[in-house]
Amino acid sequence: MPRISAATIGEHRAQTRDRILAAVSRLTRSQGIDEISMTDVAAEAGITRTALYNxxxxxxxxLLAFTERVTGYFIESYERELAAGASPAERLRVFIRLQLDGLLAHPHPGAADLSAALGPDAYQRLADHVAPMQDILVGIIESGTASGHFRTGPPRQTARMILALIGAERLPLLSGEVTVAQAEETISGFVLRALAAT
Structure with missing residues (x-):
């Protein structure tokens, strides 16, 4: 087991936790979240399974901790890549592209499969962890509607439909049937036409 040099026990624990979550990230690229076991994660992180359970x-x-971290990365990336004064349509395109990037970087099963694997309580907590991403999308839709760029129905319902379209590209992306750029252009074009973007 590799040694971790840290000045304090707290730093040591933080480093180990980072290694565990980095191991999950690497494993999702080859196995998918639903197939990963605690034994797999411990081996990939270079720790014992007993240590992992600590x-x-x-x-x-x-998975909740991993999802929270991925959500944090998404929000940071969205804020970093968004140009000052970006229009609602530009903000929507950035959101969709980063969501697609995330699907490719951290493959995961669809919502129904994940719910079955985790159980309803854990799945609800998982949904709560990704709520900040959904709130960003709702905000884009609301601002676009208020400025007259979009014509749409209830923002949260519209956001759910857009997220469903993004999720539908998961398997084509993972199989290499489409690239992120192709998927982004297809989804963004479809959504912006549906929103009657000016």
Whole structure:
């Protein structure tokens, strides 16, 4: 097991937690979240399974922490890549592209499969963790509607439809049937036409 040099126990624990979540990220690229076991994660992180359970009591807790981290990365990337004064349509395109990038970087099963794997309680907590991303999309739709760029129905319902379109590209992306750029152009074009973007 590789040694971790840290000035304090707290730093050591933080480094180990980072290694565990980095291991999950690497494993999702080859196995998918639903197939990953705690044993797989411990081996990939270079720690014992017992040590892993000291950080995460079960797979649901591990996936919740991983999802929270991925959500944080998404929000940071969105804020960093968005140009000052971007129009609602430009903001929507950036959102869709980053969502597609995330699907490719961190493959995961569809919502129904994930719900079955985690159980309804853990799945609801997982949904709560990704709510900030959904709130960004709702905000884009609301601002576009208020400025007259979009004509749409209820923003949250519209956001759910857009997220469903993004999710529909998961398997084509993972199989290499389409690239992120192609998927982004298809989804953005369709959505902006549906929103009657000016």
């Amino acid at each position: 950080y995460f009591p079960d797979k649901a807790a591990l």
